Amino acid sequence: MKSLFCLKTAALVLSVTLLAAAQQTAPAPAIPSTGFAGLDQYRASRIAVFTDDFGQLARYRATNATLGPPAAGENRVDFFGDSITDMWKLEDYFPGKPYVNRGIGGQTTPQMLVRFRQDVIDLQPRVVIILAGTNDIAGNTGPMRNEDIEGNLASMAELARVHGIHVVLCSIMPVHNYTERAKDFFAQRPQSRILALNEWIKDYAAKNDLVYVDYFSALVDDKGMMKKELADDGLHPNAAGYKMVAPLAEAGIEKALK
């Protein structure tokens, strides 16, 4: 039934496409391949994001407008990052705290830099806790050198500083390849790059008087992988994983607020 529908649709599309092609030179975009079929497909699905709202400001625009400025004495904390932040139910791990989630699945640091003003600065948090870079390494928005990732992290930290927002920088989490599903995630994120970036983040935080939170060490096993029981897909922490990092985040926030 479904395939029949597809066949009909395909025939229709073909004829309409030919018609359109006859009328004008049709744009034929081709996204550069990453060599990973799953990632290629994911990137293709995000084409409208890349071309029309690279930073995805649309995602939190309305939520930000209803959030309003922090109340007097409120220590608002902005959790800023990719899917690892996005999927973190902060209200379960930090009940009653004025913590806002501004994670967006799939994002890289250039995308975060583009939405930093709307999703961080304009919300006037006391603290921003940034967990970013793993998708840069994977090449979600194209191949990136470590210097490029570092540059974006530095720009975000500097912008926060200009606005008196305390910055907590988190280490990039380890990844494992213990399940079939995890193998691509793992292959796209060489351990050596994660380690080198974490080293840079730690050093940058120390030099610039920012707080460094080391999630990596708490999550890693003796093989340098994400502990199997903390992530089902090798990349994203499960409840046990989030439970492990929540107190680390809390300690980092408290340190930043001092």
Next chain:
Amino acid sequence: MHLQQIQRSILLPFFFSISACAQQPAPSIPSTGYPDLDQYRASRIAIYTDDFGQLARYRDADKVATAAVAGEKRVVFLGDSITDYWKLENYFPGKPYINRGVDGQSTPEMLVRFRQDVIDLDPAVLVILAGTNDIAGVTGRTRNEDLEANYSSMAELARLHHIRVVFASLLPINNYTTEAKESFALRPGERLQVINGWLKNYCAKKGLVYLDYSSSLKDEKGMLRRELSDDGLHPNHAGYKIMAPLAEKAISKALASKP
């Protein structure tokens, strides 16, 4: 034209459904309703997906330029094609002025390459001429607030690194030639004016230099003077000749201010 627009909007859902059926990438870029712009955006797909800020463009040149000579009053011109096409060496001979224009760019792209192409070059002054492609929707539809946010972020990063900032007004456009009509239609005059008003005000508030190209380039209809541009959007030699001394004056003014 109208018919084509309708067809495109009908086509779009079909592309999505076939890609869902076939389970393989079949990307399609959202249409802007302007055929030339659609085509242009399609030609840039690898940029948007793989190097949004186009850091590759000046990466090597930046490495060579990084070592600034002591006492050199280096100036970086950051912008889009209007900067990119400007042969600075002809208009500012002997000056340490560096062109970091990238044609087609909008302000989010510039923000992404700002560190590599501006901060890391350690200039004394930065001249920013940006926003006309944001208004045209080259990287998607934008609100004025989005441009203003990117201007602010660039200015704040520059100031933190002791770089003096000059913001240029957006240039007027004209529709006096056939070639110019789409560029013109994409950039409503009132938006250009609102942005210029915001830039002027922002510079006054933040102690930055506002460089008003617009007043000198427009005719009595508020359009880019016909003889200053062949395509209605980009200045020709006569246009750049008018802009150069204005830029020079703004740079001198900036250099006289605190780094």
